[in-house]
Amino acid sequence: MKLELGNIEITDIQFSNESRVKGSTLYVNKKEIENLILEDEHIKEVKIDIAKPGESTRITPVKDVVEPRVKVSGDGGVFPGVISKDETVGTGRTNVLKGAAVVTTGKIVGFQEGIIDMSGKGAQYTPFSQTYNLVLSCEKADDIKAHTYERAVRMAGLKTATYLGELARDIEPDNIESYETLPLMKSKEEFKGLPSVAYVQMLQSQGLLHDTYVYGVDAKQIIPTLIYPTEIMDGAIISGNCVSACDKNTTYHHQNNCVVHDLYKRHGKDINFIGVIITNENVYLADKERASNWTAKLADFLGVDGVVVSQEGFGNPDTDLIMNCKKIEEKGIDTVIITDEYAGRDGASQSLADADEKANAVITGGNANELITLPPMDKIIGHIDYVNKIAGGFEGNMTEDGSITVELQAIIGATNELGFNKLTAREY
Amino acid sequence: MKVKIITNNPLVYSLYSEDYDIDYQEISYEGILKKTRDYVHKGHELLTHPLSGSVKPNETPFKTLLISSKSKDLNLESLSIIEKSIETSEKFVQNQKKYPADIEKDFMEIDLSLIENVINKLL
Numbered sequence: 001m002k003l004e005l006g007n008i009e010i011t012d013i014q015f016s017n018e019s020r021v022k023g024s025t026l027y028v029n030k031k032e033i034e035n036l037i038l039e040d041e042h043i044k045e046v047k048i049d050i051a052k053p054g055e056s057t058r059i060t061p062v063k064d065v066v067e068p069r070v071k072v073s074g075d076g077g078v079f080p081g082v083i084s085k086d087e088t089v090g091t092g093r094t095n096v097l098k099g100a101a102v103v104t105t106g107k108i109v110g111f112q113e114g115i116i117d118m119s120g121k122g123a124q125y126t127p128f129s130q131t132y133n134l135v136l137s138c139e140k141a142d143d144i145k146a147h148t149y150e151r152a153v154r155m156a157g158l159k160t161a162t163y164l165g166e167l168a169r170d171i172e173p174d175n176i177e178s179y180e181t182l183p184l185m186k187s188k189e190e191f192k193g194l195p196s197v198a199y200v201q202m203l204q205s206q207g208l209l210h211d212t213y214v215y216g217v218d219a220k221q222i223i224p225t226l227i228y229p230t231e232i233m234d235g236a237i238i239s240g241n242c243v244s245a246c247d248k249n250t251t252y253h254h255q256n257n258c259v260v261h262d263l264y265k266r267h268g269k270d271i272n273f274i275g276v277i278i279t280n281e282n283v284y285l286a287d288k289e290r291a292s293n294w295t296a297k298l299a300d301f302l303g304v305d306g307v308v309v310s311q312e313g314f315g316n317p318d319t320d321l322i323m324n325c326k327k328i329e330e331k332g333i334d335t336v337i338i339t340d341e342y343a344g345r346d347g348a349s350q351s352l353a354d355a356d357e358k359a360n361a362v363i364t365g366g367n368a369n370e371l372i373t374l375p376p377m378d379k380i381i382g383h384i385d386y387v388n389k390i391a392g393g394f395e396g397n398m399t400e401d402g403s404i405t406v407e408l409q410a411i412i413g414a415t416n417e418l419g420f421n422k423l424t425a426r427e428y
Numbered sequence: 429m430k431v432k433i434i435t436n437n438p439l440v441y442s443l444y445s446e447d448y449d450i451d452y453q454e455i456s457y458e459g460i461l462k463k464t465r466d467y468v469h470k471g472h473e474l475l476t477h478p479l480s481g482s483v484k485p486n487e488t489p490f491k492t493l494l495i496s497s498k499s500k501d502l503n504l505e506s507l508s509i510i511e512k513s514i515e516t517s518e519k520f521v522q523n524q525k526k527y528p529a530d531i532e533k534d535f536m537e538i539d540l541s542l543i544e545n546v547i548n549k550l551l
Contacts, residue, residue: 207481284494284546285477354509
């Protein structure tokens with residue numbers, strides 16, 4: 001399966017009477033987006049803002065971030081099974097508005113979740129301070145349930161990203177990157193002599209605000225399976241996970257999964273990156289046993305020499321992570337795990353809720369309990385009144401001048417467990 | 429499988445108390461974990477993860493767990509998981525003692541959602 005990503009570099013975003021891309025500027029007709037979102041009866045009002053890098057702007061509480069993409073050739077369309085028909089994606093050409101992002105906010109439950117600062121100290125901790133963001137603040141219709149509202153906000157983000165992505169359909173990209181994964185046996189033949197490596201991606205799948213969808217299927221319901229890496233680039237995996245801002249994978253993270261990208265960079269050189277196994281992180285312990293049995297079985301079945309496992313979330317998934325690691329190692333396959341840490345504000349406590357001596361190659365995305373003080377911002381998009389009630393916030397954490405002290409876990413992507421961030425720890 | 433529900437979530441209690449064996453107590457999140465450990469010591473098997481949900485132990489006041497209704501010999505795996513979970517939960521700095529009613533209700537909903545996904549699939 002071969003996919004080309006055609007990147008159209010975006011370095012500005014502005015409201016306009018006509019939605020289009022001219023040069024490197026994304027022009028957006030606000031009214032058309034409003035109409036698109038308000039097609040959903042579960043949203044009664046939407047406020048649309050622009051947030052650019054370097055501005056004195058704070059966005060909170062953030063639900064999801066989505067990159068606008070469009071399928072120019074190849075089967076299917078973006079976000080298959082959700083926005084487009086359920087066809088297998090991951091081939092042909094997909095154009096990307098690189099540098100643009102759709103950010104959704106909404107008060108789905110009263111203690112949420114997630115800060116993006118576009119400038120100041122906090123901006124260094126989130127990748128979305130560097131993107132040109134169209135921010136949708138969605139107010140729910142009266143008397144609808146949290147589940148319905150979450151779905152409506154999720155769909156608003158995906159629909160808007162699809163609308164914007166369409167603007168890139170007929171544009172010649174600034175650069176084109178090509179990614180190819182051969183069928184297993186051909187890959188083994190082609191790259192004979194190189195160690196073969198698979199990527200095990202764990203998907204958050206526990207319940208309301210803790211879900212992920214694969215081709216529209218709730219990941220709680222899947223048994224671990226195989227997916228081509230390029231399918232993920234076309235939006236086969238989307239986020240319904242709004243909890244634990246620092247280490248959740250937004251849809252943008254899935255589309256730009258950096259484990260996939262980094263493995264591709266070495267593919268054919270010093271490793272043979274043969275593909276991805278996706279698995280879940282359920283609450284039921286029997287599900288954990290089954291899922292980890294299957295990831296180990298699939299890794300064994302593929303005959304790989306090594307796997308990289310990435311986790312999503314904290315606590316409950318620590319157990320899945322260690323089960324996956326242990327069982328894959330027991331098959332004689334070298335395993336590297338990627339996680340983050342809740343090691344207390346001083347960093348001195350045990351980092352994970354589970355451990356095993358076989359987990360002897362660990363990459364961390366940083367300590368989510370570390371405190372940070374964010375300076376006041378001139379503009380707030382969303383609802384700042386929840387900042388003491390988000391994960392990582394606490395009572396009395398906002399001073400009169402508007403600066404706030406929070407744990408890193410309040411910042412979107414700060415300790416991302418794909419490594420889509422700047423924090424880590426090294427031991428020599 | 430016959431299960432027992434241990435919870436401090438009134439919403440879970442109101443929904444499941446008629447059809448399930450349920451131990452509902454108005455105690456803390458940590459209290460529920462320790463109550464569960466008592467059951468594990470008596471030979472009940474842990475069926476759901478004590479740290480379910482990414483809402484942290486110092487944020488949500490509510491916790492619901494499932495254990496086997498029958499007790500057998502001490503299940504060492506269950507014991508290991510509940511002990512590690514208690515250790516982890518004690519690490520979090522308690523910083524929010526009381527929430528407004530609407531936020532409490534949201535926490536109840538999340539906790540319910542995490543457990544109803546499991547209850548719905550039990551045979």
